Amino acid sequence: MTAVAEAKIKRRVLPSPVTGQEIVLVGVIVVLWAALAVSTPAFLTAGSIQPLLVATAPVALVGVAMTIVIITGGIDVSVGGAIMVCSVLTAKALVGTDGVSLGVAVLLSIAAGGLLGLVNGVLIAYGRVHAIIITFGTANLFMFLGLRIFGSGTVNGIPATLAFFGRGPDGRTLGIPHAFLITLVITAVAWWYLRHTAGGRHFFAIGGDAQAARLAGVRVQRRVLLAYVLTGVLVGLASCFVIAQGTSTLDQSVGSGKELAVIAAVVIGGTSIMGGRGSVLGTLLGALLVQSVASGVTQLGWRSQLSDLFVGIFIIVAVGADLLRARARRSR
Amino acid sequence: MAATPLLELRGIDKSFGPVQVLHDVGMSVYPGEVTALVGDNGAGKSTLVKCISGIYTIDAGTVLFDGRTVTVNSPRDAADLGIEVVYQDLALCDNLDIVQNMFLGREQKRGIVLDEPTMEQMAAETLASLSVRTVKSLRQLVASLSGGQRQTVAIAKAVLWNSKVVILDEPTAALGVAQTAQVLELVRRLADNGLGVALISHNMNEVFAVSDRIAALYLGRMAAEVKTSDVTHAQVVELITGGRSGNLGLPPEGPTDFADFMPGGQL
Ligand SMILES: Nc1ncnc2c1ncn2[C@@H]1O[C@H](COP(=O)(O)OP(=O)(O)OP(=O)(O)O)[C@@H](O)[C@H]1O
Ligand SMILES: [Mg+2]
Numbered sequence: 001m002t003a004v005a006e007a008k009i010k011r012r013v014l015p016s017p018v019t020g021q022e023i024v025l026v027g028v029i030v031v032l033w034a035a036l037a038v039s040t041p042a043f044l045t046a047g048s049i050q051p052l053l054v055a056t057a058p059v060a061l062v063g064v065a066m067t068i069v070i071i072t073g074g075i076d077v078s079v080g081g082a083i084m085v086c087s088v089l090t091a092k093a094l095v096g097t098d099g100v101s102l103g104v105a106v107l108l109s110i111a112a113g114g115l116l117g118l119v120n121g122v123l124i125a126y127g128r129v130h131a132i133i134i135t136f137g138t139a140n141l142f143m144f145l146g147l148r149i150f151g152s153g154t155v156n157g158i159p160a161t162l163a164f165f166g167r168g169p170d171g172r173t174l175g176i177p178h179a180f181l182i183t184l185v186i187t188a189v190a191w192w193y194l195r196h197t198a199g200g201r202h203f204f205a206i207g208g209d210a211q212a213a214r215l216a217g218v219r220v221q222r223r224v225l226l227a228y229v230l231t232g233v234l235v236g237l238a239s240c241f242v243i244a245q246g247t248s249t250l251d252q253s254v255g256s257g258k259e260l261a262v263i264a265a266v267v268i269g270g271t272s273i274m275g276g277r278g279s280v281l282g283t284l285l286g287a288l289l290v291q292s293v294a295s296g297v298t299q300l301g302w303r304s305q306l307s308d309l310f311v312g313i314f315i316i317v318a319v320g321a322d323l324l325r326a327r328a329r330r331s332r
Numbered sequence: 333m334a335a336t337p338l339l340e341l342r343g344i345d346k347s348f349g350p351v352q353v354l355h356d357v358g359m360s361v362y363p364g365e366v367t368a369l370v371g372d373n374g375a376g377k378s379t380l381v382k383c384i385s386g387i388y389t390i391d392a393g394t395v396l397f398d399g400r401t402v403t404v405n406s407p408r409d410a411a412d413l414g415i416e417v418v419y420q421d422l423a424l425c426d427n428l429d430i431v432q433n434m435f436l437g438r439e440q441k442r443g444i445v446l447d448e449p450t451m452e453q454m455a456a457e458t459l460a461s462l463s464v465r466t467v468k469s470l471r472q473l474v475a476s477l478s479g480g481q482r483q484t485v486a487i488a489k490a491v492l493w494n495s496k497v498v499i500l501d502e503p504t505a506a507l508g509v510a511q512t513a514q515v516l517e518l519v520r521r522l523a524d525n526g527l528g529v530a531l532i533s534h535n536m537n538e539v540f541a542v543s544d545r546i547a548a549l550y551l552g553r554m555a556a557e558v559k560t561s562d563v564t565h566a567q568v569v570e571l572i573t574g575g576r577s578g579n580l581g582l583p584p585e586g587p588t589d590f591a592d593f594m595p596g597g598q599l
Contacts, residue, residue, distance in 0.1 A: 196446050198439040201428075205436055208425035215387070215423040217408045217437030276427035 017195070018281065021270030021321065025285040029292060036296045043299055050177055052295050054167050054245055057179035058083075058238035059258070060287035063265045064183075064190045065231035067283045070266055071194075072224055073207040073275030074124060074131035076231050079262055081142030082116045083255030086239035088146055091155040091250045094162070094243070102161050110236035116142060117232020121225035139259070147252060155250040158243065165244035179241045183284070186234070190280045203227065207275030264311055265290055268318045272326070289314065336399050338363045338528035339384070339415065339497045344393035346376075346383055353379050355553045357393070360545075361497055361528040366519060368539040368560070369532045371549030372572055377532045378420055380549070381501050385410045385417045398496075411438070416490035420501035420532075422482055424489075426475035430467060431455045433474050434489040458492045459484075462518055480511030487518055497528040504538060516542050536565050550575030555582050 036043040043049075062079050069076050090109040093100045100108065116138070123134045163170040165179045172178065194200035202223050205213040214220045242254060269286030271278025290311050297307040337360035346354040353376045361367045371377050382388045384395065386404035394401050397413050404410050410417070424433050431448075434455050440447040455470055464484050467477070474482060483503050490498050500519060504512040520542050523529045533539050539546060540560060548555040548571035555575045563580070570577035 197444055198441060198446060201432060201436070201439065201446065205425045205428060205432075208427035209423070211421075212423040212425050213436065215407055215417075215419060217406075217411060276425070 019270055019279055021318070022279065022282050022285055025269065025282065025289060029285065029289050032289070032292055032296065036292075036299065040296075040299045043296070046175055048295070048299070050172065050175070051167055052291055053180035054171065054177045054241075055295070056287050056291040057165075057177070057183045058241045058245075059261050059265055059291070060284045061183045061186060061234050061238045061241070062231070062258070062262045063269070063283040063287050064187050064280045065227070065234045066262050066266050067269070067271050067278050067280045068190070068194070068203055069131070069227045069231055070263075070271050070273060071203050071207045071275060071278045072227050073210065074224065074227065075263070075273075076120060076135045076228060077132060077259045077263075078116070078120060078135040078139035078142055079231065079235050080255045080257060080259040081139040081146060082113060082232060082235045083239050083242060083258050084146035084252075085116060085142050085149065086113045086236050087242055087250060087254045088149045088155060090239060091158050091243055092149065094159055095155060095157050099159055099161065102164060105161060106237065106240050109239050110233050113232040113234070113236025113239065114229055115232065117229040117235070118225075120232070121228030124228060125221040125224040146255070150252055153252065156248065158246075158248045158250060160248075162240055162244035165241045167245060171244065179244070182237075187280050187284045194280065199223070204276060207277070261290065262287075264315055267322075268311075268314045270318065270322070272322050273319065274326070286314075286318075337361055337396070338398060339530075340396040340399075341380075341384070342394045342396070344380070344383060344395075345391040346379060346388060347391055353552050354383070354390075357549070357552070357554045359547050359554060359557065361499075361530050362545070363496070363528045364523055364526050365544040366523045366529045366531055366542050367545045367547055368543035369530055369547050369549065370534070370539060370568065370572055375549040375572075376552040377549055378501055381417060381419075381499055381530075381532070384499065385415065408437075411493065411495075414494070414496035416493065416495040416498050418483075418486045418490050418498070418500045418503055420505070422486055424474045424482060424486060427473065429471045429473050430477075430485050431470050433485060434458070434492055436489075438493070454492065455488070458488050462488055462491065462521065464488065464518075466514075478511070479506045480508070480514060483507065483511070483515055484518070487515070487522075491522060491527070495527065497530070498522055499530040499532075501532045502534070503531070504533065504535070512538070536568060539568070540565065548572055548581075550582060553582060556580045 033044065066076060066079065086109045089112050090105050093108055094105055120135055120138055124131045127134065165171055173181070194203065202213065202218045205218055206220055206223055210220055243250065265287035266283045267273060268289060269279060269282025269284070271282060293310045294307045297304060339361040341357060341359045344354050344357040345352065357380060359369070369377050369380070379388065383390045384404065386406045386409050389405065395404060396402070397415070402413060404413070425436065428436065431451050435451050440450045440454070452470055459467065466484065467481055474485060477485065487500070487503065503519070504515050507515060516538060519529060519531055531543060543560045545557065546560050546563065546568060547557045548568065550571065553575070555571045558580065567577040567580065571581050575582040
């Protein structure tokens with residue numbers, strides 16, 4: 001009997017660190033980049049890749065938290081509105097002669113985002129109403145709030161305080177954009193946390209069967225609350241990236257539609273929309289793929305709607321693959 | 333045999349809103365014995381279990397564990413005392429594997445990092461100690477297990493923690509003949525290892541095959557607690573369906589009982 005036990009320990013078959021979907025995504029991105037490099041020689045240059053990475057960062061960063069939210073069986077469609085609130089608040093704090101410093105701006109944005117996330121989290125964890133209903137409501141609330149903070153049409157004369165996260169030379173180290181680097185580090189930490197800590201595992205358990213998790217002693221409400229607060233915090237940081245990428249003027253379209261871009265990246269990355277399974281690494285690759293397609297379509301001079309078409313196809317393929325995998329697992 | 337019950341309930345009342353589901357329920361679980369908790373559908377068996385495990389808070393009554401009065405406010409409290417419950421609606425996460433499920437909520441860690449080798453070893457040892465040979469890999473997802481295998485994992489999860497009392501709510505309800513026999517054997521083995529076991533079942537053959545005592549709930553009242561060897565199938569069936577059998581069970585419903593419902597009423 002001990003021999004059997006030992007044999008099993010030696011085998012130690014933890015699920016593989018990368019999923020099939022991630023390998024496929026890397027393949028698709030490589031092929032896409034190769035094709036773009038052939039058709040538009042300018043594509044594989046720093047001048048083209050760097051902006052691509054900068055543009056990927058906010059979506060991928062919010063995607064890390066969205067992945068965790070979706071793993072728990074929830075969703076957050078209010079991140080677009082939340083980005084609007086954080087961006088306009090931070091932009092307003094930056095302008096003027098006594099504008100705040102980089103550090104204060106980041107903290108302010110993160111605090112604002114965290115507060116919005118807390119609102120979502122409390123309502124969802126303790127309100128017993130599905131996350132999509134709650135965040136649909138708060139999305140409208142946040143947009144209203146954002147527009148009120150805007151007051152007039154735009155925020156003008158935003159200084160270059162956040163250039164550290166921007167597209168310019170101040171926004172890079174060794175040629176790698178800081179915004180992307182930070183996103184990469186946070187993704188790596190989240191990946192490790194989800195895989196190797198009890199807290200991470202509890203997110204999966206809640207998405208698998210919240211009732212079972214609760215009976216097993218998992219503090220479900222606290223975990224769910226944490227997922228939405230984390231989303232708000234990363235929305236706050238991503239908002240700084242958004243301001244840094246833009247011009248000195250911020251208009252009311254900021255954040256608009258971002259929730260869909262983020263959810264698309266998560267789904268394309270192989271996270272199950274039903275909850276219980278998912279990977280932040282996949283989300284990063286999903287965001288990179290979506291941005292690569294957008295950038296490729298632009299560089300080829302195609303109509304930008306084609307980019308939406310491709311993203312739509314990716315989502316359908318990803319969801320289809322997820323359904324097939326779920327069916328295969330059940331019948332095994 | 334054993335004089336002090338490991339787990340003793342006294343005067344438990346539980347209502348959901350205006351509906352009183354448990355009335356003054358008492359029950360004892362002794363170490364080394366299987367106590368069968370029987371009763372018709374809706375008698376309150378699962379509710380009683382959930383009161384013991386802290387999912388529901390009781391309205392009145394006391395819970396004694398090892399002779400001491402305890403308060404249990406959550407499944408965690410129950411687990412800390414050494415009370416483990418295998419719920420009727422199998423509480424396992426389909427998307428996690430066997431080891432992950434067995435340690436859910438009580439993961440072994442080194443620092444803050446999950447200690448997978450230790451958890452695998454403990455899981456393997458527990459399954460081996462229960463003579464479970466039917467699962468292929470400890471890293472199989474629970475979704476891919478048969479009903480009997482799932483039940484086995486749920487029971488193994490309950491005994492992993494040197495628990496003293498294990499309560500099983502209809503563990504064989506969804507199982508075939510062979511798997512039922514396996515699970516019952518497992519239940520008997522838990523008691524033989526010195527644990528106090530409470531088994532909820534609707535199957536009289538099962539109850540008589542495996543239990544030492546029988547506690548019969550009837551409409552939320554404890555009709556009788558008897559030694560299995562002292563009663564017949566027929567008597568237990570009468571206790572379940574009518575609340576009494578001969579001189580066993582609840583007092584006959586006399587006029588005084590009705591007077592409670594209809595103060596001053598004529599019969
Ligand atoms: N959460 C609840 N709210 C209101 N009523 C409840 C609740 N849980 C159980 N009940 C009621 O309490 C009574 C006892 O239910 P319980 O599930 O304990 O029965 P049981 O003996 O386990 O039955 P079964 O053999 O069918 O599993 C039933 O009438 C049920 O409708
Ligand atoms: Mg029941």
